[in-house]
Amino acid sequence: MKKALTVGEALESVLRVAPALPPEDVPCLEAVGRILQEEVRADADYPPFDKSLMDGYAVIAADVAAAPRKLRVLEEIAAGSDPARLRPLQPACASRIMTGAPLPPASDAVLIVEDSEPVPGDPGAVLAKAAVRSGDNVARRGGDARRGEVLLSPGDLLGPAEIGVLAACGRTRARVGRRPSLAVLATGDELVEPDRSPSPGRIRNSNGPLLLALARQAGATVRDLGIVGDRREALGAAIERGLEGDILALSGGVSMGAYDLVGETLRSLGVEILFDRVAIKPGRPFTFGTRDRTLVFGCPGNPVSTYVIFQVFGRPAIRKMIGFADPSPAPVRGILRGAVRQRPGRTGYYQTRARLSEGGCVAEILPTSGSADFVSCARGNALAVVPAEVASMQSGDAIDILLLEDFADR
Numbered sequence: 001m002k003k004a005l006t007v008g009e010a011l012e013s014v015l016r017v018a019p020a021l022p023p024e025d026v027p028c029l030e031a032v033g034r035i036l037q038e039e040v041r042a043d044a045d046y047p048p049f050d051k052s053l054m055d056g057y058a059v060i061a062a063d064v065a066a067a068p069r070k071l072r073v074l075e076e077i078a079a080g081s082d083p084a085r086l087r088p089l090q091p092a093c094a095s096r097i098m099t100g101a102p103l104p105p106a107s108d109a110v111l112i113v114e115d116s117e118p119v120p121g122d123p124g125a126v127l128a129k130a131a132v133r134s135g136d137n138v139a140r141r142g143g144d145a146r147r148g149e150v151l152l153s154p155g156d157l158l159g160p161a162e163i164g165v166l167a168a169c170g171r172t173r174a175r176v177g178r179r180p181s182l183a184v185l186a187t188g189d190e191l192v193e194p195d196r197s198p199s200p201g202r203i204r205n206s207n208g209p210l211l212l213a214l215a216r217q218a219g220a221t222v223r224d225l226g227i228v229g230d231r232r233e234a235l236g237a238a239i240e241r242g243l244e245g246d247i248l249a250l251s252g253g254v255s256m257g258a259y260d261l262v263g264e265t266l267r268s269l270g271v272e273i274l275f276d277r278v279a280i281k282p283g284r285p286f287t288f289g290t291r292d293r294t295l296v297f298g299c300p301g302n303p304v305s306t307y308v309i310f311q312v313f314g315r316p317a318i319r320k321m322i323g324f325a326d327p328s329p330a331p332v333r334g335i336l337r338g339a340v341r342q343r344p345g346r347t348g349y350y351q352t353r354a355r356l357s358e359g360g361c362v363a364e365i366l367p368t369s370g371s372a373d374f375v376s377c378a379r380g381n382a383l384a385v386v387p388a389e390v391a392s393m394q395s396g397d398a399i400d401i402l403l404l405e406d407f408a409d410r
Contacts, residue, residue: 004277004284006388007347011313011328013274017290018317018327021178021246028166031158033219034176035323040152043169045142049083050103054137057094057116057126058107061134069128070119077101094126103138110137155325177323180246182220184211185238187253187262188301189229206374207251207306211299214310217405218318220247235265243269243294246321249314252301254287262298263287271296279388281346282371283309303374308349311383311404331385331400334361340384341392348388351380354401363401381410 005013023037052058058077063069071094074087079100088105089095095104103110115130145151151165158166158174166174186208192198193205205227212222223245228238230253239262242248253262254276263276266289273289276298280286283305287298297314299306319327334354342348351366363384368376385400386393393399404410 002275002277004279004346005275007278007280007312010275010278010280010286010288011316014288014295014313014317015320015327017274018295018320019293020323021180021321023175023323024178025173025175028163028172028174031166031174031176032160032163034158034174034179036152036156036158036162036174037154037177037323038175039150039154040166040169040171042145042147042149042151045147046144046168047139047141050141051139052077052097052099052101052103052110052137053139054110054112055099056097056110056112056114056137057128058089058097058103059094059109059111059128059132060089060091060107061109061132061136063092064109064111064128064130064132067115067128067131071126071128073124073126074104077104094128096126108134108138112137155323157324177321180220180318180321181223182215182247182249182318183223183225183242183245184208184215184249184251185225185242186227186251187230187235188227191227191252193227206303207299207301210303210306210374210377211249211251211310211314214307214314215247215249215318218315219322220318230261232261232265235261236269239265239269243271243291243296245294247295247297247314247317249297249299249310251299251306254285254298254300266296266298279346280308280312281342281348283312283349284346286313288313300371302371304351304368304371304377307377308383311402312349315405329402331402332361334363334384334399334401335359336384336393336397336399337362337364337395339392339394340365340386342386342390344389344391346388348384348386349402350384350386351376352382352384352401353380354382354403354407361401363399380404381407 074093074095076096079098083102086104089107109132117127119125186205190202191205215222253260271289271291276287278286286309289296299309316328352363354363366379383402
């Protein structure tokens, strides 16, 4: 029997064969959360003219170096005014100006409205009550970006702020990494669909929906192949359908029992099995292989094992295919609250509640009845990682914490 790979060896093997998918052009609003695959440069100076940052009066700073000072008001300038049509300021004059409006020629500062007041009996004048310096309350042309400046680069994650940058540059579409298509197939005669009441000895299929949700959260498009029983012909036909996409994720049938048919069926269909055991707890009987461009993840049937395997291996593979430069999120260092014990030999991943505090990350490993405890997956927001050679850790020990995708919201 071949030696089980370490978690690091298995992850390296997965990421080595996971391809970065070719880019596609999508509307900008569909690009949120995806990875940019092109360079975006400013198509003009931003701002394209000197503009006011406040409501008030455009002035010549030297005129109001000493206050109070009466100024003659030449005009009112609204946001959207054509800079070429504005009257140049003359000494001892001002123009009433709104936030975002262009400054008139010869002005070099803005007196905010709170530092001004009307001149009794002279509606065409304003009294400056405070001094200003050149540049006060003004955004200079090109102060944000110069024409041709690189604003976004390949590999950047597109969030709402980046979508705003694209819009400001006149871009309505973005070139991003394509989302991988992932099919999920649950195996086992004991399974029934979630909307059915299981007869004695059978259970509802929770792993299928779990994998579909995890894959969609990680950025894949998903397809549900449903349930297939422990029969070679039916299993082979279902797997063949799943091999049409970028990734096939199977649940169950990867151990060494008489009804565990996934491994041999995959091989019969031309899937090259790269490994079928990993020194990880839970999830040791994890099978991974490829056929042509399709990655195949054969996850164990126990829900917690499936959950952990996907978080440790499936999520990084999807992130690499989408275009993340660093697809495997690095664990953070935290402080353990409570104790944990394990049999050495496999790296342990434990459902954990992690909280960020002034002292760093504090992690509490959650109680569980074992790898079939599907409820435990819904209680944590992180996985505590105990090295394979470690038999026990005590409260207060430093420990690696793998934060899950929705950590901040749980």
